[in-house]
Amino acid sequence: MRRTALLLLISAFLGYVASAWTGRPAPLTGSLMQSQAAAGGRGGPGIPDIPPVPNPPLYPDPNQPTKPMHYSVDLVRRIHEVRKANALRGSVAQPAPGDPVLQGQSYRTHSFGVSSSGYGITYRQKYDTPRPSQATGVMSYYDDGDQHEGVTDFLILVGGGGQFVVDGEIENREYGRNPWTLGRGVPPRNTGNVRPLLPGEFHGQPIKGGHVYDAKAGDWLIVPPGVPHWWLPTPREGMSYLIVKVNIGLYPPALID
């Protein structure tokens, strides 16, 4: 009986060793590794294993600015004067050679000095006669106000003056549409359904129930996300301002106007 038990144990041990030998995974080399990856094993389809990074970068995005920049107040004042002169001539042209231009920066988290005018500084004017506004086509002396779901706007007024109208409600409010689709000079922006709709951008005028601030060069204004804002520039002087747009977090930059 004792011998039978011993024999049973020895044969079980031999069976375990045989099982371990035949069940051992083959080393992952060459085509075997590729075939496993293609089958969705280990790193997934076609994706090699990525070794852990001890200190993962916080902002790995490519093409993020890494160079500090300085902007003189003299430069932005010159831009205002050029744009005011252009407006008085009725011109909305892009910068001519030799015109002062501000080179802004676009980060994943914020951007500034990025305007469709090409000057880096936004210029607003009061028109001599009512005309269809640039976005919704409301007949007005002024451009439409804005409301952005995805960004905070920090404005620095650099030239001219007038009034900021903020908070309250935008009347005649419409969804924004991508201003870059057809280029400039095809107002108003919201005519037809040619331009893609921006679901978090709104335009319209006037603003009802808001606060009005008299604004002059050097003033600051910060507009939280979702808060309407509108500008009423001084006749013939207009107003120029820089906008620092701060993304409120993981909002798609392509949906921001």
Next chain:
Amino acid sequence: MNGITRLAWAPVVIIGFAAGYGAGPSGSAIAQRTNATVPALPADQSGALNQVNGVHQPPEFKSTIPAPLLSHRLRTMWPNQPNESTFWSIDDIRNAHRFLAEADRAGHTMDPNTALHDFPYWTRTHAMFIKHVPQNARRPLADQHLGYAQFIVIMGGTGTVVAGGQLTRPTTLNERGREIPGEMRGSAITGGETFTLKDGDWVSIPPNSPSQFKADSVDGLTYMVMKINAQLYPWDLTR
């Protein structure tokens, strides 16, 4: 008798071997394979995730909850942002600089953020502070911040900023024995660019780029810094 006994050992050996093999790794794998039932993928997904006819397709997300119309009254995306705008006139901004310069000359130490209304201004994504650098600052430290970018507006006074390059003798900021990772300090900057500053100028400094401000007028240098979080970076680790 002996022949019969030896004959009886054969099944003992077979049973033992089978039991040992079954308990081993290979046997376990076979058991798992036989027990697991892998559902067959649709033809257009088999072998390659998110591909239809060889073309990558984004995953489809369906929600039974209709998205509400985005409105500033429905605070779904930014529950912790301010409700209203804030306006600072240039007169108040200049007064803040004058106030800090006078306090400096009188030898008073004060928090610069008390010089202008609504400062400091905090949100989840960005925060704004007033800084004042006296002309006779004994040790104007060079700073480097991993967690945020800076947009700076000079409010008053004149001076310089050295930005970019590398910190000289960098150390991690230590506050009462607690190290603040990501906040580096140095005695100076090598290889940076020097900019001359005056009232109304702006400076943009990317995250993790060192900078050192110095005043060269008796009124010192006052500036507002907007710190833009590099995204989901803990504010309590920023200085």
